Amino acid sequence: MNRLLAAALLVLAGCVKTGLEQEEAICTTLRPKLEWQTFPPEAYLKKGADWVVIEATKVSYDLRIYRADDFELVYSRDALPAAGHVVEEPLQPKTVYRWTVRPRFQVRGLPRVGEWSSVAGVETHRRSLLPREQDLYATFKTPPAPSD
């Protein structure tokens, strides 16, 4: 299992495809619902597995949505309590976006974060060059405006 939450299933409700593939998902709404796997992944919670060492408590999630063409951050939420979120402000129509989430949690009472989710493996994802890593985030495209 990948160390990243990226291995999680990223689902765009109201969109034709899941967001896990590199190809962009097409949404039917300007306020898509984004969903992701809970943290820690279930496999890390199995009792008796000697490699399970995660001690995460008070888990929440940070979400970022970037416009794909200029990497501009257009939507940001921190400490979301659930593994899903309906975008609160309408996004621009007919625009390609990249989105990513990461877990925020506590380890022995100290605040910690996980890696931003990615559609690539950890070796590809953990790179020192910003903001190119956004190329590895899941992609979706918004529909035309309702009047179009």
Added chain:
Amino acid sequence: MSVRLLAGLLALCLAASGCDQYSLPDPPSEKERASWGPVGVVAPRAPRPASWPDPVSGWCTGLAVGALHGAEGMLVITGATIVAGFLVGGAFGLMFAVLLFPVQIVGGAFTAEDPARADFAVGVLAEMFARADLGTRLRRTFIERARQEARATVVDFESCSEKERESVQTLLELGIDEYGLYGKPWEIWTVNPPLRPGMSIRARLVRRDDRRVLYESTLRYGTEKGGMKLVEWADQGAALLEGKMGRITDLLGGRMMEEIFMLHLLPRDPRE
């Protein structure tokens, strides 16, 4: 052989070898973090000034630089096609380069800046970078976020009290390695190409008693979008560039803080 030509050949070799120069080290473990004690942030001994390619100015200089770039381009295009293993391709590459040569010369003459405007722009940029003091901003952002978000015990080693200084067990050298305006690698033969802001920061965590390096990492920011000519960046006192460089500094400083104090990766599954 000029620096530009060497840089071009190096870029070609790196691209061909698929060498990954941007991989990040794993973040420190929780056990390592717990062993650091209070951390004192210090500036590197020799901070570097901002850099940018000086604009080519004046019709005659533009003509000459265009010719030089044309000649360099001929060598690299021909060399690259031969290195790729195609002698016939090399011949075509040479023909292409010969055709490109006069275009480079004429282009150089027409894209050269007015000398007075170029000098003024360079002065504005130098003044802006001096005023912005991005190295101090980087350390301030890092310290504030480490205290607030990671709840880490971090002090500014230069300005803290004597008592705080004595308590510091680990020093973090944090500074800007390189910053300024940069062109795309394949645009180095263009006279006055569009430039984009870039920055590289380095962090080095050192145990104070035996100078052992506990962690070292570099973060870079670079984008291929939103380029403007140097003289355009200098418009209105370089206010647009000042804002962008500030945001880049905050982004890299915040990200470095997370890498050092907050990032907690899941352990690798041994069944993989």
